[in-house]
Amino acid sequence: MKKVTEGLKAVAESVALCRPDVISAYPITPQTHIVEELAQIVADGKLKCEFINVESEFSAASTVLGASAAGARAYTATSSQGLLLMMEVLYNMAGMRLPVVITDANRAVSAPINIWSDWQDAITVRDAGLIMMYAEDNQDCCDMHYQAFKIAEDPEVQLPVMVNMDGFILTHAFDPIDFPSQADIDKYLPKFKPLDFLSANNPRSFGLMGGPDRYLETRYAMAETFKSITPVILKAADDFKKMFGRYSGGMIEEYRMEDAETVLVSMGSTISDLKEAVDTMREKGKKIGVLKIRILRPYPAAEIKQALSRCKRVICVEKAISLGGPGILAAELKSAIYSNANKPEVSNFIIGLGGRDVKQDHIFELVEKAEKGVCETEFIGLDMKLVEEMDK
């Protein structure tokens, strides 16, 4: 059934359909409506669930960690500073192989304090051991959540999954959303059956210290797991399509790339902007397409290598920056295509940080620049008058 819903509330309704046993969260813009709505759903008796208010995101993550270790399906949501405050817990949660689902409403990181959208928060935790999914639109985002629990809890995976949605651009947008029925979701996502959990009937110790004699093997096992996750992610989407009729999945997505000489690469809602610009440029005869990175971790290197084997030019459009380092998407992408016989040139641009509007003209501008020569971490959309004033 379709109904027009705000992005965050749509996520809340989707999460409720997944029947989490424990939810814990702390308010932070732009995420807050998710947990407000979930709190209301629980308060109205529509979802039987322990909703735990805590004093910080650090404790929210710790509470869902404890709940998951005790065998519960657990969920939390956050943004920006909140995600960074969770960071220590996220590494621990992943290391302990706890299948918690986390929504991050992507937002810039202070200073200066800024509540608007970019990817800096989640990008900063990309090495923690979370599976990271990026939604292009709100239907995609809702569908990702059903799949996220299924992927996280798969016996071969047992890792936390983070679903990323761009703050405000998606979170506060109203769209018609197709919600599955509870009965269908119950079929798609049966009750969580943990492999191991804290129990007085099987009194084991969780979270042991691992010295130099065992730590390496622990991390190796995680790295090996990440190599085998892709089929689980693909299957979750295939099963979803069989049941609900729409495909919402894949590691990457190609748009108008069949004969493209230039390919724009990005993630999240930016993809919609790029697709629109590509349609315009295609009308003018430019052979250009878009490659969406839908899953950032595990990094779809093989898929990217294959997808970029024919083009001449790749342009990464990034909403996060590694200060003093190379473009984040560009660096990973370059390593993925390094062994291709035909290596395209790779440019990358920093755009839209802190909620700065990404205009169609900006996209035309960066394509034009990249066509003249390779650009490295070049900023697009700067207010040069303001930059000059800042020098005075």
Place this chain on the structure above:
Amino acid sequence: MTTQTAENVKLFNSGHTACAGCGLALAARLVLQATGPKVIVVNATGCLEVFTTRSPQTAWGIPWIHSLFENQAAVATGVEAALRALGRGDEARVIAWGGDGASADIGFGGISGMWERYDDVLYICYDNEAYMNTGIQRSGLTPFKGHTSTSPAGKVSLGNMKQKKNIPAIAVAHGLPYVATATVAYPKDLERKVKKAMEVRGPRYLQILVPCPLGWGHATSDTISMSKLAVETGLNPLFEYIDGKLATAMTVKQKPVEEYLKPQSRFKHLFRDAAGAEQIKLIQEIANSNFAKFKVEAVK
């Protein structure tokens, strides 16, 4: 010779790697003897966690989890919530366990949150009065004028400048139904308090003073006598607050603080000169005020 069989696995087992004479290892065993097997322990990073669970071995015979240094309270909240949500509320009670650093310093915000939520968790702070696991650094529960590696005595310093943070009082202020202090020299008192705490629903706080031969600088055989002297001098009064009111306080014959301070190398700088003697007078005042506060009359 003991080998591991299902019959001889206890709630808390030998073979852990605590230092010889560790007061904390003793406390852990005594607490679990009092609770029985139907508990889940959430343990903060620290001595207890490190010396009991070096992978793949564990000294615990009850379900146990360690996550981080400062999230034991919130993890305990999550475990407790999960048991309720999954209809397993009768299976076990939850105990969160952290050292003085994890409790008074780095994990304090989480503990306050847990108390305010009124979660059904017994929080146990094992107080060895410094960060012993990392090599004896000062914590919020390091005693006045105690030498630690980050509050060293030197030419112009006589050790830790601050008094112990009063966590039991803060616990009472949160409206906890049960708050108590204990120490290993009085195992029956400790056992009674653990059992009492387990009878109560809601958040409970138990602070157990555990001598650390390495950090305090006393003989390994003196663990029990140091624990006893801490009480007898009035520096670590043993009491219970039930529903916010002082319910019991242990009666002891008061001894001068020197008897407690002198055998410990962490206080040896106080016995060098007149400046040290002045500090001992201040420590005696702390002890005297504890005696007055808890109405611990000297036994004739």
Place this chain on the structure above:
Amino acid sequence: MVAKRAKNILIGNPGTSLANKTGSWRVFMPVYDKTKCTACGMCSMMCPDGCVHGDKIKKYDPDYDYCKGCGVCAKVCPVKCITMKEEQK
């Protein structure tokens, strides 16, 4: 099963520390004189390593596999029936 393997490293089975014989640490060993022992159980109650076992009839013995030789039992014994002697190795 890779995920399972990772978990196995992080999860311990109850009481597996018993495999770790900490008695090798000992410098002084407690020697119990059972003729004086009144079987009060104080040594067993106060042992930081939980390695003194016995009962009213058998009286008490330390398990030298685990005893680290801290001397707490000798100190707390009310009838002073435990002496600490240098370990002969």
